[in-house]
Structure formats: C-alpha cells, structure tokens
Amino acid sequence: MTPAVEFRDVSVHFGRTTALAGLDLAVARGETLALLGPSGSGKSTALKALAGFVRPSSGRVFLAGQDVTDLPPHKRGLGVVVQSYALFPHMRVAANVAFGLNARRAPRAEVASRVAEVLDLVGMGAYARRYPRELSGGQQQRVALARALAIRPDVLLLDEPLSALDAALREDMIAELLRLRAELPDTTLVYVTHDQGEALALADRIAVMRDSRLVETGPCEQLYRRPADGFTASFLGAANLIPVEVIHDGTPSTVRLGGRELTAEPTGALTPGQAVALGVRPHRVGVGAPGADTLPALVRAVQWRGSGYRLDLELEATGGTIRAEVANVDGLAVGAPVGVSIPDGCPLVGVGS
C-alpha cells in the first residue's frame, strides 16, 4: 500500500551544518511514528521538511504517493502542532480553531459545527469564548491540537507538543492523545520527541535519530527489547553496554563475560571470538553478596531515587562502570565489594551496524 508519508533520501543543509542526512523513511496510513533522539539530532528538521517549512537540499518528500517537495506548507493539507502552542493571542479559542477552515473559505455553518466538534474531541467544548491567556498551558495545547485537527488532516505532525507542560499535565495529555488516537484511526501521526517514555507510550513504531541520521527503526517493543544498535539500547531505556566475547553464535548465542558464560539474543550476524556489547538495563542487573556465581564488582556510587536506589558498580572483569537499580541496598556503601549477576537472554547490540 502507498505510504501516507515518505522521505526519500532527504538531506537538509544550513550553510555548512548538515541538519538531516539522507533520511529514508515511510509511515503507513493510520500509523503513529515517533521520531526520537537527543537535542540536535535532526528530528525537527525532518518534520519541517515534511511540513514544507524547510526545503530539502536534496531528496524528495511524498504524501500519499504525491511528490510534495515543491509545494508550500498550506497546500500540503497537514495538521501541525508545535511545542509553543502558537495560538493567536487576540483571537478567542473558537476563532483560533476556525482559522484554517476560514482560510480555506469553508461555509460558515460548516465552520461552526466543525469547531464545536473538534473542541469537544479535545475536551475543550466549554472554553470556546475564552482567550488563550485565560487558559492553562495544557488547555492551550489542547486548543492547538483542535486547530490542527479542524481541517481533518490525513497527517498530523506533532513537534514536542508536551515539552512545555509540567510532568503531571504531560501524563494527562499522553492519556488524552491515546484516546484521540483511538477516535481517529485513519489519521497518520508523526510525533517528534526526545522523551523515550512519550515515544513508547504513544507510538506504533519509533525511528531513532542521532547526529542528523536515522539510526534504527522498528516497533516500540522490538526496539526496547532487542535493539540492534548500541545507541538505541542506551537511549531507549538507558541500557548498560557491557563488552563481551562471542563463544557460540546462534539463537540464543553464548558469550563470555569475566570467565562466566551467558546466553544472549543476537540482533545481527556473529562470529565466535567477536567482541560485541551486551545491552543490560539497570533494573535487570542483580546485586548481592560476592559469591562463586557472581561477577566481582565495587560500589562506586549510591543514589537514593525515592522508589529505590541507583548504584554505579565497577566490574572487575571489564574495568568499566555499569548502572544498577535496586529496591534496597541494605547497608551497601561506596567502596563495598559486591557480586553482580547478569540475566541470560539480554540482547547483543551494535552488531552489524
């Protein structure tokens, strides 16, 4: 089926800065794709190239199979929501939401009913007569969402829509967006965020970006559980990347870590003897008394995080430091020797990429 959105080898340069390098990416109709990456990785540039706010230096952008690279933003029929709400301060909520419809010269009665409909959809039906300054940040963002939805876009672009909101409101808005998502099953969503929690909660698929490039893309659960790339593993879930040696390639594979053998899930081709990294999330690292079955380590730092403790542990086998999250530390202090256990079945990352 023709993708709703497609980037074909899209690059964007600003002077000598490469903001986006050779992006190839397709998004299916009705799919929610999160573009996830750290600050400056090129996510917003990709979204702007799609919206028509920046022109690709090379490559083409397609919407429903149509090459829109040369079309101005208002001819692309997209809904766009940005971080800063960008509502018109001198217009009431209803007029803000009606803006795109009026610009398209929609009949007055249709505008009125459509405005009421989308305000209800985002739970803001009672606020039509207010001015933006009379609304909270979360309410303003809902209005911005209603304004983007008013034109019934096939594709909705959201650029860090929750980043101006406080943590509690952000949680509410994620729930709200999920509800909205269920009501608009055919609308394609492209969601830019640097927050892995938001991406995992909202997206069907995540595209991980780093240094202007697409690193890896896949369904959320696959990227979280079996990331092929070390950057994905550490960015999505803060995995420790522990150097290990391949002993036996297969599914599962066997690797050696500090004289111990573990089974691990390969995410690419392996050869015995190869040095690779095991991706182990902090909550899967076991910490206890030193013993024959464990890897010797020293506690380098202890932080209380409310719900538990975060430990930095120096592994004797590698000399490197790994992070663990445990419920309690029972008197463990900095400098104490401990025994670390790593479960079988962690993914081998950075293989073949």
Ligand SMILES: Nc1ncnc2c1ncn2[C@@H]1O[C@H](COP(=O)(O)OP(=O)(O)OP(=O)(O)O)[C@@H](O)[C@H]1O
């Ligand atoms: N108009 C511009 N002129 C010059 N450089 C730019 C411009 N816009 C973006 N860049 C640069 O391009 C790179 C990618 O920027 P982009 O805004 O796409 O990143 P991002 O991943 O969206 O980051 P953030 O999460 O901080 O918004 C950065 O190095 C940025 O400084």
